[in-house]
Amino acid sequence: MSFDLLIVSCLAYVVLLFMVAFAAERRAKQGRQEWVRSSLVYTLSLSVYCTAWTFYGAVGNAARSGLEYLTIYLGPTLVLLAWWLILRKLVRIGRTQRITSIADLIAARFGKSNGLGVIVTLIAVAGTTPYIALQLQSVTLSFAVFTQPSGSGFAPTDPSGTAFWVAVGLALFTILFGTRNLDANERHHGVVMAIAVEAVVKLLALIAVGVFVVWGVADGPADIMARIEASPIATWELSGARWVGLTFLSAAAILCLPRMFQVLVVENADEAHLATASWAFPLYLLLMSLFVVPIAVIGLDLLPQGANPDLFVLSIPLSEGQGGLAMLAFLGGFSSATSMVIVAAIALSTMVSNHIVMPIYLSFQKGGATIAGDVRKVVLISRRTTIIAVLLLGYLYYRLSSGAEALAAIGLISFAGVAQVLPILLGGLFWRGATRTGAAFGLITGFTVWAYALFLPSFGESGVISAAILTEGPWGLSWLRPQALFGIDGMDPLVHALFWSIALNTLAFCAISIITFPTPLERLQAARLVDVFAYTAGTRGWARGTVETEDLMIMTQRILGPSEAQALFQAEAERQGTAGYLPDASPEFLERLERRLSGSVGSATAHAMVGQIAGNTEALVEDLIRVAGEAQQILEYSQRLEQKSTELSRTAGELQRANEKLTALSVQKDAFLSQISHELRTPMASIRSFSEILRDESLTDGERTQFVTVIHDETLRLTRLLDDLLNLSVLENAQVTLNIGQGTIAEMIDRAVMASGVKVATPVLRLDRRKRDEQIVVETDTDRLTQVFINLIGNAQKYCDAAEPVLRIRVSMLHHDILLDFMDNGSGIPSDSQALIFEKFSRLTDSASSGGAGLGLAICREIMGRLGGAIDYMPGQSGAAFRVRLPMRAVQAA
């Protein structure tokens, strides 16, 4: 098999790829995309995950450490199984926000922060460049296998020359098909199609070699099983930490690797394709890894000691004389390498140009996007330059890291580097509280730990990290030894670094997110991305008004190209119902335009560009928040005013009530005065007239005595009235001092009966008492209570209109109160007067002869109030009935 033939078939393969890509582009352009954008192509395009490193390296890995190679495939399987949970959300966000790369996603999530975009881009470049170098190396090595007599070693005549030309070819292809369209959302149909073809080639190649090994070299599956049992890798030396760690790592990688994000999210045309990929891609991975162990075992068995197990896939067919099969295997490896490099270069160039080149370019163009030159050209040039730069970087890395061993290890190391984005990605997707500062701290922390504990030590002891630092730690701080951080010794270096970097990354991310406060735009974006299934229509708006549509048009033309921009604007004008090319710069239009532009230059840049013309939206949102804040203040102020005014009206109401009370009191006072003058005037008048008669000398002694008696009676009545008045006023003004003593109810009633003179008056009031019940000792002011009884008995005597008046006195206990009921058998008090009887001067019958001033019951009520009890009229009895309620122990009411 000649080297020339190899070159020719290689070139033919590349030409085939070009043709496939070209045809796919054509079909897509003609609108016949059904096949190009099918779920099969999508699934196959995911196979950029399987690079030359996995194509060749998996066998090598299996030959060295048994089944451990499977972790690299199991991790992605788990992630694809989680499509409903994670990938669907990722794809939906990618579509609604027109995300162009993983850096763009992180930037968009944390308030369109370009700073974060730059950090992620740098991590991606640092993690991907060595990987590109690895691809170049594998292609070079596989070339070498053919130039050397059957795989005894590798000393290719001009390895770097091969690598260089491979790099040039790849750059050419990538530029041709990867930067054809500016808008990443238009998807790279050609590239995706080419990758899908490459996926088929590498799968077929590996399966062909596998089938040859199992049925050609060995005698079928049973024989292979027997050979495995007999091989050096018969026992599975499983390290739990590495098994878990590597599975996690590869799961993280499929989410975070820029190239995987490109095919998984950016190139996704339909969410339903994810459903197919969720089982089809794991199946693809299964098939890719099915024959790895058999190939490794046969290789170990067949080939001489010291043969590089990484190249078994090639060297077994060659040693068996199967030139054609070897060629197929070679093409498989070649396609693995090329597809990875192409997609990685596209992804990286998008990131670098959107997050690093364009912001710098824009900041140099002070006049803003309208005055700047053709932005479209700048973007394309920057992307193409970046592609060349990325490949050049990979090539240089390959040249500089001379040892093959160092490169082989770099695959997992760069995985670990890129995996630093995982906590921020997942946190950003599911946790609204994640902030920009937290994300930046997390990323930087994780990246630093990764570099210190894994990346730098990987250059060997002659590199940045010296042997002394490895064993002693920097400045003799043993707890900072790169491979035994915090004194945790004996862990596998990769798992150790992975654990600490991810753990500290997550810790910093969460802790800083919790203590910092997000900007308004960040919160808005957080809500939109985390709740992407709830939101689809945009909520953030551009303010209408100051925007000049013409400026927008000029800018859009420079990014999308004149014809497309005009079509876009015309369509918008049609939608708005205005004639011509210039639609209103409505907020909806601005938002659509921004999203459209972000497909070309990334969300942060597009936001900045529209912002330059439409006014800075960040300031706008902050303005809104400020305005909202002011509105809030005004609201609070008016609420306070309202509170005060209700307080005022309440006070006014109280004043009014007080005033009414005062007026009523004044009326009462007037009534009282007129009453009292009337009461005083009547006896005074009779005293005066009788004393005038007495001055007349011609009176007989009998007459004189009679008139003097009248005067005496009237004076007595006056005195009684004045006594009562005094009594009442003393009681009402609370100036009374109670004279608390003890006595039984019976004694007091006896005294009252005696004082009221019931026995002597006519008609005789019969008392109906139950003396047994009255033997209750109370502690109270006995004199005052007796006064109440006197009043009640006197009233009964005066007003009871029965022929044989009877007063029933009943004593009973209720709780801690003594109840005394005074009930006569008269006609009682009419119900409409019952409320009045306790008022002063209220006499129901105007019988002056009764000799009372109408103050008795008023005094009784006052006294009972003082004693802590009460006196009430009891309606519904056979006659007038009063109930006196008295507490067992006197309460001195103030």
Add this chain to the structure above:
Amino acid sequence: MAPRPAEPGPSAAGEDAGGRSTEDQLPTHVSRGIYRRRRLMDAARLMPAFGTVLFLLPVLWMLGDKPISSARGMVYLFLAWLVLIVLAGILARRLSDPIRGRDPQPDTEAGTDNVV
């Protein structure tokens, strides 16, 4: 000139609008079809956990003293893998029907992760 970009499809918008409305209402009892579909979603969410358990099980084998045969380990892992693929295939088929628009019923809960 490159082709015009595809606008978000009407089906996607409708789906989201539907999702929004269910979220607002949160009915307690839903029809049998929707209930079934939600349990399918639960299953889809559980799949990665199930897969993780299956794939990490060999770590437990290490606790024993006996050496583990690579061949048997390989057979186990590939079988587990195959089972997961088949299950994922069934779930994907049934879950994606409404997304693909084959189902006449609108996919009212595709967008709501919280509705039970």
